[in-house]
Amino acid sequence: MAYNYQQLASTTLPPEIEMPPALREEVEYIFSVTYTDPDAMALKEFAEAAATVIERDGRSLGTYPPPQGHEGLREFISSELSSNRGSDISADNIFLTSGAGGACQVFFDAFIDPGDVVMVEEFCYHGSLNMLLKKGARPCHVSMDQDGMIPEELEKSIQRNIKNGDHPKLIYTISVYHNPTGATINLERRKRIVEISNKYQIPIVENESYADFHIDGPQLPPAMIGLDADGGVMHISAFTK
Numbered sequence: 701m702a703y704n705y706q707q708l709a710s711t712t713l714p715p716e717i718e719m720p721p722a723l724r725e726e727v728e729y730i731f732s733v734t735y736t737d738p739d740a741m742a743l744k745e746f747a748e749a750a751a752t753v754i755e756r757d758g759r760s761l762g763t764y765p766p767p768q769g770h771e772g773l774r775e776f777i778s779s780e781l782s783s784n785r786g787s788d789i790s791a792d793n794i795f796l797t798s799g800a801g802g803a804c805q806v807f808f809d810a811f812i813d814p815g816d817v818v819m820v821e822e823f824c825y826h827g828s829l830n831m832l833l834k835k836g837a838r839p840c841h842v843s844m845d846q847d848g849m850i851p852e853e854l855e856k857s858i859q860r861n862i863k864n865g866d867h868p869k870l871i872y873t874i875s876v877y878h879n880p881t882g883a884t885i886n887l888e889r890r891k892r893i894v895e896i897s898n899k900y901q902i903p904i905v906e907n908e909s910y911a912d913f914h915i916d917g918p919q920l921p922p923a924m925i926g927l928d929a930d931g932g933v934m935h936i937s938a939f940t941k
Contacts, residue, residue, distance in 0.1 A: 777794055784912075785908065785911060785922060786923060799938055800940065803936045804828055804905070808831050811903075812832065813835075813836070816868075817840050818832055818840065818868065819842055820832070820841055821873060821878065821881075822841045822842060842854045844881065847883060847889060848889060849889070849893065850889075851889055854893060858900050870902065871903070873885070873893070873904065885921070893924065894928045897932050898932055903933070904924060904928075906923060906934065909937060909940070912939075923935055
């Protein structure tokens with residue numbers, strides 16, 4: 701007897717989220733999702749690097765890694781965050797996911813319940829926004845300018861939500877080369893946002909998946925996780941870009 705999978709299907713599927721119309725257009729480059737240009741990939745160098753690592757660490761790579769991910773890679777990330785982002789994070793406090801989106805999904809699954817308020821930028825990356833909406837969260841958009849999220853507007857919005865009986869669950873920000881505006885939050889604003897986070901006990905999810913795009917120009921301000929002494933910042937970075 702054939703299975704009737706329609707009868708077995710879940711009746712609590714997540715809501716359908718419509719993609720922005722521009723993403724359905726036939727174009728060569730889509731900047732909003734930061735696709736890598738295939739012609740820009742150094743395939744020869746990638747192949748050589750992969751061969752070197754397999755020859756050196758092949759045995760450890762051939763088995764299941766620890767739950768947090770390959771220890772050597774986590775130690776490398778720890779060193780890079782210390783050197784480039786001013787963050788003293790031990791390898792024990794780092795875990796690996798499938799890209800920045802995978803990390804966002806882990807955090808949202810761990811902390812967001814339907815109806816939770818999440819503070820986000822006025823213009824929020826559609827991928828992150830879709831994840832929040834599928835969890836049933838209520839994104840609260842905070843005004844921003846050329847320097848990113850405005851701390852004064854963040855605090856006002858938090859206060860309004862608390863007054864209405866809704867204590868926000870998280871503050872989510874793409875703090876470097878913000879998608880879609882390109883803004884980078886300056887140092888003073890970062891300090892103030894961390895202060896607001898600590899004051900109201902609302903953790904920050906800091907998505908810095910674009911930080912490694914920095915090539916020249918002024919040095920980037922340190923990551924917010926390095927400015928926080930209370931353990932209130934969860935930091936995301938990525939190799940996938």
